[in-house]
Amino acid sequence: MSILVKDAWIVTQNSKREIKRGNVYIEENTIAEIGNVNVEAEHVIDGKDKILMPGLINTHAHVAMTNLRGMIDDVPLETFLERTFELDRQRDADALREGATLGIMEMLRTGTTTFVDFYYGEDIIASVAKEYGIRAYLGWAVLDEDKSTQKGNPVKNAESFIREFSSQPMIKPMVAPQGVYVCSEDTLLAARELAEKYDTLLTMHISETRKEVYEHRKKTGRRPVEYLADIEFLNPRLIGVHLVWLTLHEIRLLASHDVKVSHNPTSNMKLGNGGSMPLIEMLQHGILVTLGTDSAVTNNNLDMLELMKFASLLHKNERWDASVTHAQDILDFATVNAARALHLNAGSIEEGKIADLVLLDPWPNGLPLFKDNIISNIVYALNGLNVTHTIVNGKIVWKRS
Numbered sequence: 001m002s003i004l005v006k007d008a009w010i011v012t013q014n015s016k017r018e019i020k021r022g023n024v025y026i027e028e029n030t031i032a033e034i035g036n037v038n039v040e041a042e043h044v045i046d047g048k049d050k051i052l053m054p055g056l057i058n059t060h061a062h063v064a065m066t067n068l069r070g071m072i073d074d075v076p077l078e079t080f081l082e083r084t085f086e087l088d089r090q091r092d093a094d095a096l097r098e099g100a101t102l103g104i105m106e107m108l109r110t111g112t113t114t115f116v117d118f119y120y121g122e123d124i125i126a127s128v129a130k131e132y133g134i135r136a137y138l139g140w141a142v143l144d145e146d147k148s149t150q151k152g153n154p155v156k157n158a159e160s161f162i163r164e165f166s167s168q169p170m171i172k173p174m175v176a177p178q179g180v181y182v183c184s185e186d187t188l189l190a191a192r193e194l195a196e197k198y199d200t201l202l203t204m205h206i207s208e209t210r211k212e213v214y215e216h217r218k219k220t221g222r223r224p225v226e227y228l229a230d231i232e233f234l235n236p237r238l239i240g241v242h243l244v245w246l247t248l249h250e251i252r253l254l255a256s257h258d259v260k261v262s263h264n265p266t267s268n269m270k271l272g273n274g275g276s277m278p279l280i281e282m283l284q285h286g287i288l289v290t291l292g293t294d295s296a297v298t299n300n301n302l303d304m305l306e307l308m309k310f311a312s313l314l315h316k317n318e319r320w321d322a323s324v325t326h327a328q329d330i331l332d333f334a335t336v337n338a339a340r341a342l343h344l345n346a347g348s349i350e351e352g353k354i355a356d357l358v359l360l361d362p363w364p365n366g367l368p369l370f371k372d373n374i375i376s377n378i379v380y381a382l383n384g385l386n387v388t389h390t391i392v393n394g395k396i397v398w399k400r401s
């Protein structure tokens with residue numbers, strides 16, 4: 001397949017963060033040429049007065065829960081968890097498939113081209129992802145066998161999943177320890193070993209709530225990140241999720257072990273986690289920050305454009321200072337940073353990169369549009385409904401009719 005997008009504003013996200021105006025030619029799954037290129041293509045898309053940008057990368061989701069949206073709102077976290085487990089226990093493969101279908105369609109509709117998922121039953125999610133053409137990093141949830149609703153041993157289940165799906169180009173299996181509250185040291189180290197054995201990435205919920213931190217300290221004498229450093233779990237493969245309740249010492253530990261971070265501001269606010277992830281200190285310590293929506297139960301949508309706005313506003317408000325976050329940095333979290341965290345040759349529009357792109361029509365909520373306000377409008381004014389085309393791996397997988 002070949003695609004020519006003509007006369008668009010191109011948000012390249014290259015190393016100079018250039019915004020260009022012109023054409024982009026896509027051949028097979030690669031960005032072949034940018035600029036004044038005018039060649040025959042199977043699909044020609046008029047990009048006039050539109051914004052072409054790298055596809056958004058969501059580094060934390062539970063897509064199979066999308067059909068539970070709106071069912072557990074406005075309750076304290078403990079009640080939320082109780083009801084989630086209760087609902088989860090009653091779910092069969094069809095329910096997971098239905099949730100994943102809805103979630104993946106929503107992501108493509110709102111400009112997400114790659115996502116990291118976290119659940120059991122990732123084989124079902126993989127089949128839906130393949131059907132719809134989204135790029136999927138699928139983390140099989142790992143926890144102690146006696147605390148799991150999975151059939152069999154979760155570490156062994158994760159290994160079977162990795163073996164079955166490791167050779168599929170659009171699916172990347174991962175290992176996903178649920179959290180210190182349900183994972184023993186043995187389980188955590190087995191998860192790390194599994195990731196090393198099959199060369200996959202790891203992802204884990206860490207220090208989401210104050211309760212998690214206090215209870216872990218009561219049990220082990222150490223805060224979760226200190227503990228994870230002590231048992232030699234922290235490593236560069238790990239994408240830590242949430243990381244709301246941290247000390248400066250823990251931030252230094254994350255930085256020195258090159259742990260990547262998925263910031264989930266909307267979920268944290270909706271669940272009333274209190275405080276906020278220490279984003280500014282993380283950036284000062286050179287930690288690679290990415291963004292995640294979390295599930296449709298705690299968000300309640302999977303719109304990365306909306307999420308970017310929340311990510312920025314949360315910290316401005318928290319620090320009483322509008323200058324602590326910048327639209328360009330926030331856009332980097334959702335594109336180039338996430339691509340780096342996933343070792344994916346995407347996240348920017350440059351020749352030779354994988355063609356994961358989205359086209360946005362800024363009318364009417366993103367107008368007026370000038371070169372100097374495009375990044376600001378993407379982060380603060382637009383939302384997923386402005387997306388007109390989503391291109392993944394060189395294929396148009398969604399377009400507005």
Ligand SMILES: [Zn+2]
Nearest residue numbers: 118205294295
């Ligand atoms: Zn989560």
